Amino acid sequence: MEHYLLDNVFQALTDPTRRAVIGRLGRGPASITELAEPFGIALPSFLKHIHVLEAAGWIRTSKAGRVRTCTLERSALAAAEGWLGQQRAIWDARTDRLEDLVTHESTDA
Incomplete structure (x- = not known):
């Protein structure tokens, strides 16, 4: 994936x-009105x-009549x-090397 696309994916999570909204959509599609309700902010x-979220690729919206529905x-x-x-693989390899270093130093002493 292009870096700028990945940047948008993470930027949307800030x-x-x-x-x-992403957490709610993890349970299934919802209308924009339903999604907005708990936040108490103007539509x-x-x-x-x-x-x-849509520009970053996290959600897709569709319209049926007057209702716009969001899907994750x-x-x-x-x-x-x-x-x-x-990133996890890189850090796991680093900690494995550190463990090897510490283990070998303690057995050599």
Whole structure:
């Protein structure tokens, strides 16, 4: 995945409202009105969060009549998991080398 796309995926997570929306959509699709209800903010302000999430690839919206429904897009989650997995592998290798160093020094002393 291109770095700028990954940047957008993580940037979208910087706001607690957007993280809560993603968490809610993890349980299934929901209308924008349903998603906005717990936050007590004006709908135009909430829609800005929806647009950020959609632009970053976290959600997809569809319209049926007057109702706009949001659905979680698993591809953004996969991109984040992939990058985090790479970082975890790097740090696991580093801690393994540190453990080997400490273990060998203590047995050599």
